[in-house]
Amino acid sequence: MAASVGRRQWIQRVGFASLLLAAVLTVIPIVLVVGIILFRGAPAINLEFLTAMPSDGMKSGGIMPAIVGTFLLAIGTAIVAVPFGIGAAIYLSEYATENRWTQAIRVAIINLAGIPSIVYGLFGLGLFVLFLQFGTSIIAGALTLAIMTLPVIISTSEEAIRSVPQSFRVVSVSLGGTHWQTVRRIVLPQAVPGILTGVILGLERAVGETAVILFTAAAFFLPSLPSSPFDSTMALPYHLFVISTQVPGMPIQIQYGTAAVLLIFVLGMNLLATIVRSRARARRQW
Amino acid sequence: MSSPKISVRDVSLKYSDGKESLRHINLEVAHNSVTVLFGPAGGGKSSLLRTINRLNDLTDVEHLSGEIWMDGEDILDAELDLIKLRRKVGMVFARPVVLPMSIGQNLTYGLELAGEKNKDTLDRVVESSLQAAALWDEVADRLDEPAIKLSGGQQQRLCIARVLALEPEVIMLDEPTSGLDPISTGKVEGTLQMLKNRYTILLVPHSIQQAARTADHAAFILDGELVEFSPGKEIFTRPRDQRTEDYIEGRFG
Amino acid sequence: MMRRLASAEFAVSSLIKATGYSAILFIVLIFIFLLREGAPAVLEIPIRDLLGSRWYPIEGYFGLLPLIGGTVLVTIGATLVAVPLGLSTAIYIAEVAPRWLREVLKPVVEVLAGLPSVMLGFLGIIALAPYIRRALDIPTGLSAFTGAILLGAMAIPTVVSVAEDALDAVPRTYREAAKALGATEWQIIWRVTLPAARSGVLTAIMLGIGRVIGETMAVMMVTGNAPVIPNGLTALFRPTRTMTATIAAEMGEVATGSVHYHALFLIGIVLFMISLIINLTGARFVFRQRTRAERILS
Numbered sequence: 001m002a003a004s005v006g007r008r009q010w011i012q013r014v015g016f017a018s019l020l021l022a023a024v025l026t027v028i029p030i031v032l033v034v035g036i037i038l039f040r041g042a043p044a045i046n047l048e049f050l051t052a053m054p055s056d057g058m059k060s061g062g063i064m065p066a067i068v069g070t071f072l073l074a075i076g077t078a079i080v081a082v083p084f085g086i087g088a089a090i091y092l093s094e095y096a097t098e099n100r101w102t103q104a105i106r107v108a109i110i111n112l113a114g115i116p117s118i119v120y121g122l123f124g125l126g127l128f129v130l131f132l133q134f135g136t137s138i139i140a141g142a143l144t145l146a147i148m149t150l151p152v153i154i155s156t157s158e159e160a161i162r163s164v165p166q167s168f169r170v171v172s173v174s175l176g177g178t179h180w181q182t183v184r185r186i187v188l189p190q191a192v193p194g195i196l197t198g199v200i201l202g203l204e205r206a207v208g209e210t211a212v213i214l215f216t217a218a219a220f221f222l223p224s225l226p227s228s229p230f231d232s233t234m235a236l237p238y239h240l241f242v243i244s245t246q247v248p249g250m251p252i253q254i255q256y257g258t259a260a261v262l263l264i265f266v267l268g269m270n271l272l273a274t275i276v277r278s279r280a281r282a283r284r285q286w
Numbered sequence: 287m288s289s290p291k292i293s294v295r296d297v298s299l300k301y302s303d304g305k306e307s308l309r310h311i312n313l314e315v316a317h318n319s320v321t322v323l324f325g326p327a328g329g330g331k332s333s334l335l336r337t338i339n340r341l342n343d344l345t346d347v348e349h350l351s352g353e354i355w356m357d358g359e360d361i362l363d364a365e366l367d368l369i370k371l372r373r374k375v376g377m378v379f380a381r382p383v384v385l386p387m388s389i390g391q392n393l394t395y396g397l398e399l400a401g402e403k404n405k406d407t408l409d410r411v412v413e414s415s416l417q418a419a420a421l422w423d424e425v426a427d428r429l430d431e432p433a434i435k436l437s438g439g440q441q442q443r444l445c446i447a448r449v450l451a452l453e454p455e456v457i458m459l460d461e462p463t464s465g466l467d468p469i470s471t472g473k474v475e476g477t478l479q480m481l482k483n484r485y486t487i488l489l490v491p492h493s494i495q496q497a498a499r500t501a502d503h504a505a506f507i508l509d510g511e512l513v514e515f516s517p518g519k520e521i522f523t524r525p526r527d528q529r530t531e532d533y534i535e536g537r538f539g
Numbered sequence: 540m541m542r543r544l545a546s547a548e549f550a551v552s553s554l555i556k557a558t559g560y561s562a563i564l565f566i567v568l569i570f571i572f573l574l575r576e577g578a579p580a581v582l583e584i585p586i587r588d589l590l591g592s593r594w595y596p597i598e599g600y601f602g603l604l605p606l607i608g609g610t611v612l613v614t615i616g617a618t619l620v621a622v623p624l625g626l627s628t629a630i631y632i633a634e635v636a637p638r639w640l641r642e643v644l645k646p647v648v649e650v651l652a653g654l655p656s657v658m659l660g661f662l663g664i665i666a667l668a669p670y671i672r673r674a675l676d677i678p679t680g681l682s683a684f685t686g687a688i689l690l691g692a693m694a695i696p697t698v699v700s701v702a703e704d705a706l707d708a709v710p711r712t713y714r715e716a717a718k719a720l721g722a723t724e725w726q727i728i729w730r731v732t733l734p735a736a737r738s739g740v741l742t743a744i745m746l747g748i749g750r751v752i753g754e755t756m757a758v759m760m761v762t763g764n765a766p767v768i769p770n771g772l773t774a775l776f777r778p779t780r781t782m783t784a785t786i787a788a789e790m791g792e793v794a795t796g797s798v799h800y801h802a803l804f805l806i807g808i809v810l811f812m813i814s815l816i817i818n819l820t821g822a823r824f825v826f827r828q829r830t831r832a833e834r835i836l837s
Contacts, residue, residue, distance in 0.1 A: 012725035016635055022627030023636075023644060026695055030651045033662060087558025095552055096559060107819070108562040114746075114818040115569065115811060116753025117656075118783045122790075122807040126572035130795065147565050154562070167383040174341055175396040175452065176373040180548050185395075190386055201653075208655025211755040211783075215790055237657045237756075244661045245760060255665070259658050266653050274646065285386035285434045 041260025044253045069233035076142025077206045085153030093161040113151035117211040120148045124216035139229040141217025145206045152202035160194020193280030197273045204269040210237040236262045290314035291486040297352030306333045309510040320487045322501035330510040331490045335458045339375045376449030380461040382441035390429035396452045419447035439470025456486045464492040498522045506530045577804030594766040596799040605766040609779040612769045613686045617751040620691025625698030633706035652696035660760030683779045686762035690751045698747040705739020742821045749817040759784035
């Protein structure tokens with residue numbers, strides 16, 4: 001026997017309220033985290049902090065080499081991950097037929113996406129640092145980060161490519177275009193915003209990664225900036241880790257400041273991706 | 287009839303999903319005329335068009351037999367230069383599909399695919415094909431605007447111009463006015479009448495009235511079979527086959 | 540000209556094909572190199588010891604149970620945080636929230652997804668752990684409990700996004716039919732939409748658990764440093780060590796090629812296998828999601 005209407009309404013109201021409560025419980029900490037770090041970290045951030053080398057055993061001065069190192073790792077990651085990622089996405093959406101091998105590729109991608117970052121660190125250590133003898137270096141770290149970033153780039157790029165209407169391809173072929181001409185002249189240009197969003201989001205993750213660079217690229221106390229890809233480097237996430245857990249007497253200001261710089265990096269990239277996405281939607285010609 | 291432009295000989299086609307197949311089609315398309323393919327939906331008219339420009343190669347075709355002769359070559363031959371074929375035989379689709387570019391770029395796209403880089407040539411072709419499609423006056427001053435901004439009828443005429451830019455010999459149109467209002471439809475039909483002097487035209491009309499208005503020759507296609515093929519003046523007034531008459535009279539379809 | 544075009548076309552498509560298959564190559568490489576450095580551990584350490592209850596490498600104890608226990612403890616705790624909050628948020632976003640609120644909540648959850656683990660670990664040490672210590676009056680805030688809260692929060696975006704996709708995929712007609720029969724929105728959610736999205740929601744939970752298991756930095760920073768088998772409920776409030784944290788904490792001081800080194804890689808292999816299992820099971824639903832996206836976008 002169905003409950004009376006009044007009782008059902010009441011259940012619904014309570015139910016919706018608890019869902020809202022959960023959502024709020026989820027959202028408030030996020031706002032708090034961002035707020036606390038920015039609020040407490042901002043005072044430490046000034047031009048010197050961002051551009052000077054650290055001094056006094058990292059306890060004062062700036063974190064410039066960590067910032068530079070993070071940039072270098074990001075660039076290195078992008079150089080490798082972007083061509084492989086876009087290429088794989090083009091293959092899966094434009095060229096591959098649905099057979100066992102294609103399924104295997106997709107399974108491989110899903111698994112690459114799920115591997116814990118520390119395991120990537122071990123892999124990078126085993127292959128790039130030791131076996132290929134690159135040592136603890138930017139190149140070892142970037143290559144490992146690149147493989148870790150591949151799944152994100154591939155899946156967002158594939159979605160972007162697939163969302164380009166099939167009718168464009170048919171028209172291009174009917175005008176005498178080859179498959180690659182169609183991909184190069186119509187499909188890819190239209191998919192660029194989606195691909196770009198994926199690349200930015202992938203790099204956002206790579207930039208914040210510590211476990212991967214722990215044994216492959218990162219160093220704490222380097223007297224100078226890296227001069228070749230085979231040098232190790234400082235990096236923001238690793239720097240934050242060390243100064244918050246392993247340096248006694250580290251001024252709390254610097255810890256918060258470093259965290260804030262990292263956060264601004266990450267949020268900035270997030271914002272960039274959002275902007276790219278919404279501008280693309282507005283200018284779409286179909 | 288003097289030597290036909292296209293000679294379809296015993297063509298049979300079957301898709302993997304079994305839909306819209308063709309059975310032993312024999313048909314001759316005359317030069318510089320409008321040949322109409324009409325009949326109920328799903329009968330195979332579009333399939334026949336897509337076989338002629340080998341667009342079917344992109345889909346799941348289970349079986350294809352027969353020959354289609356044009357200019358001394360069998361179009362269905364595996365070794366055929368498909369790119370040359372598709373430039374010679376242009377196609378206009380039911381829904382106007384403008385490429386996501388400017389009006390001018392839509393028109394030069396086909397030529398750029400072919401490697402044409404000369405700016406003067408491209409400009410000249412843009413103007414002449416827009417003139418031929420009776421669209422020049424309306425867009426001459428806004429060639430750089432996105433083509434998506436044009437109205438439906440203008441977009442369709444742009445698609446016709448886009449095909450003309452490649453200087454084809456045959457133009458195939460698959461229900462080109464199905465989404466258009468009567469005025470745009472009239473303009474497109476008028477353009478076709480102008481074009482037939484220089485091109486061979488294959489048209490799938492979207493109504494019998496359109497077929498009757500435009501056809502020099504007409505073929506009635508039903509369930510993959512070519513039932514009747516006669517001059518336009520005859521088939522709509524004195525059809526020879528009972529099925530043709532039933533369809534024209536509206537007794538089915 | 541035709542032949543040149545054709546051979547250029549072939550070169551390009553071969554290159555593209557190679558990048559496509561590279562994904563398989565990378566997974567194989569990862570497996571090979573983990574095996575290369577980790578397999579010796581199985582030869583060097585008797586299985587009986589590996590299943591022992593002491594992890595104290597300096598004295599030659601390589602029992603994995605405390606580490607596995609730590610991972611299990613923190614994972615269960617984190618799941619208890621992430622699943623209710625994550626699912627509720629997902630349901631709220633997908634079914635209840637007005638459009639403008641949706642557009643606010645979704646990006647905020649996405650921000651959480653992007654927050655670096657080390658940053659959250661930092662806040663955990665500086666703010667969360669002391670707070671918990673004071674609030675619950677326990678000896679230390681660095682415990683499985685703190686780890687569970689932190690990791691649970693980090694897994695929420697995963698749960699939310701996959702679950703939300705699953706709920707969105709339920710055809711509108713289901714809900715409309717239920718409405719026509721007089722059901723309230725609430726009843727529709729629980730009796731129609733959620734059951735229909737069941738497999739997607741389960742996948743969301745699984746992927747969330749996978750995320751928790753694989754987390755390293757945050758958990759290392761806030762769970763203390765005690766590889767001890769969890770014993771009883773109070774273990775939740777004492778320090779512990781997960782598999783991931785062990786690798787991160789000890790690899791730096793280990794001699795390459797030593798038994799300890801191989802043992803750490805062995806832990807890596809175990810983690811790899813766990814993630815493989817979770818992902819292969821979840822893969823089925825992700826495939827179905829893919830075709831849905833195609834249908835919508837085409």
